[in-house]
Amino acid sequence: METTESLENFYRQKMGILPSEIFRKTGHFNVFTMEDYAGKKPAYPMPYSRKDYYKIALIRGPHQVEYADHTYEVTHNMLMFANPQIPYNWTPATAIPTGAFCVFTEDYMKGFGNIKEYPLYQPGGTPILDITDNEAAFVMELFNKMFHEIASEYTYKYDMLRNMVFEMIHTALKLRPALSVVALPDSNAGRRITSLFQELLERQFPIESTLQQVRLKTPAEFAEQLHVHINHLNRVLKEVTGKTTRQLIAERVASEARALLKHTNWNISEIAWCLGFEDTSNFIKFFKKNSSATPHQFRT
DSSP, rough: OOOOHHHHHHIIIIOOOOGGGGTTTTTOEEEEEHHHHHOOOOOOSOOOBBBSSSEEEEESSSSEEEEEOOOOOSSSEEEEEEOTOOOOOEESSSSSOOOOEEEOHHHHHSSSSSSSGGGSSSSTOOOOEEOOHHHHHHHHHHHHHHHHHSOOOOOOHHHHHHHHHHHHHHHHHHSSSSGGGGOOOOOHHHHHHHHHHHHHHHHTOOOOSSSOOOOOOSSSHHHHTTTTTTHHHHHHHHHHHHHHHHHHHHHHHHHHHHHHHHHHOOHHHHHHHHTTOSHHHHHHHHHHHSSSSSSHHHHH
């Protein structure tokens, strides 16, 4: 798997510039046209890797997208909401894709609502929308507002641009209402425990080195870390997600296993160890149960 692309590398390698404001303590935001980006480095597909920044992109025309361990075919236009935790790449059908995208850091959104609470950025979500030409034209107007604002001399323009990021997220949720339906319990404590569990689980991924191993492997270990009884954790997660603690852990580990088998040349024993399996045979049994194939069959 490619190493994580930093925001500094993005500017140096893809845009040929490094703006001084990238180091602002309040975080960073910028917006580009796809034409400018492709003109700097037109070679596709881009490397399969995760970034250390958030990205919202509108890319006109059909595409193939590899996101985590899945491959998606986009037949019309792609609206993608990428976050630093999930590796991805995309291959356009046209030589020079058109559209626009913005990039921003987590610090830029800090204190203005938790962006991770939205379905587009939650674990297990699919933040890739195949939208019509009319929908793409509407989204492009939102990007044009960003271009207009960032070029202005208004003192509080970055506050306005932050609001436009949220407007883009809500626009996507309204275009695909099913994405915004999340079953939550009435209890604030239940929501908080679920959010903390998901954060603990996701913090262990992606695996980027054969020296890296997941630390929390069992429901009991997660419950101990969260300072709750294991039965309470399981009950809350079942109410919120419809799945048990063990199921959620298994699904995420299996997803990472498929990504590592697909995008690295590590041997199966190395992958098994990274994912917390001391015995490779146990990993093979686990993978076959959760993926309907052995690791070797999946890779070949």
